[in-house]
Amino acid sequence: MNHTIMNRQHKTLSVQVEGPENAPVIIFSNSLGTDKGMWDPQAEYFKQHYRVIRYDTRGHGKSDVMHGTTLQQLGEDVLDMMDALNISRAHFCGISMGGLTGLWLGIYYPERFSSITVANTAAKIGTQDAWLARADAVQSTGLESLVKTTHSRWFSANFDYQRNLLAQQVIQSLANTPAHGYANACRALALADLREKISSITVPTLIIAGSLDPVTTVTDAEFIHQQIKDSQLFLIEASHLSNIEQPEIFTREIKRFVESIH
Structure with a gap:
């Protein structure tokens, strides 16, 4: 079922809810330039036994473009969505930008989460100058x-993305992302730096890294792993969107981790 939820800024978020109403909840958060459709393989599996919540990050998909985006606001959108759906506690899985959102939630709202899975992400993604330059370029010339x-x-050279329907849909979702929404997210990432704070996370944490990922590297994942006590690190032979390149392995590992929490 599709929902339109109002956040604390009185803007709308597009949310998809599937699975049994009283089942444990798992929330999936998309990467920069994609939408909630990127989680199709995971949703198809988990909706059998979990209440699966997917949403379009602000400025992406069918969610509103919102002026002035910060990492805190990305996290608060998740909390607003949970409150609107009467979800007191959930498992959270985010990839790339969504993973960074998960780290923020683990730092500031641990009581709301049974576990967090952060995939293909870093406590600090890229550099401030590079993100600001990309934001300005996209704002002026678009995403083409x-x-x-x-x-x-x-995707890695090992993956035939041209013959993979979901991969093609996800690339199209980038083409369909509003330039202003993408640029706002870039500016949020430019200022987002949790390297000094993630050691405070006590929520059970799984870190998934793509061994072929040039964007958020294994070294980035190892840093998170070293900082978060009792966290788990799992490597997948994939590039940046590992849940699409290796969906079975990705889903299986989340299943193993989440089931170990119960």
């Missing part, structure tokens, strides 16, 4: 040039 080269960042 990024769309043409995105497959080289999102």
Whole structure:
């Protein structure tokens, strides 16, 4: 079922809810330039036994473009969504930008989460200058040039993305992302730096890293693993969108981790 939820800024978030109403809840958060459709393989599996919540991050998909985005606001959108759906506690899984959102939630709202899975992410993604330059470029010229080269960042040479329907849909979702929404997210990432704070996370944490990921590297994942006590690190032979490149392995590992929490 699709929902339109109002956040604390009185803007709308597009949310999809599937699975048994009284089952444990798992929330999936998309990466920069994608939408909730990127989680199709995981939703198809988990909705059998979990209440699966997927949403379009602000400025992406069918969610509103919102002026002035910060990492805190990305996290607060999740909390607003949970409150609107009467969800007191959930498992959380985010990839890339969604993973960074998960780390923020683990730092500031641990009581709301049974576990967090952070995939293909870092406590600090990229550099401030690079993100601001990308934001300005997208704002002025659009996303066309990024769309043409995105497959080289999102997928490895081992993966035949051209023959994978979901991969093609996800690349199209980048083409459909509002330039202003994408640029706002870039500016949020430019200022987001949790390297000094993640050691405070006590929520059970799984870190998934793509061994072929040029964007958020294994070294980035190992840093998170070293900082968060009792966290688990799992490597997948994939590039940046590991849940699409290796959906069975990705889903199986989340299943193993989440079931170990119960």
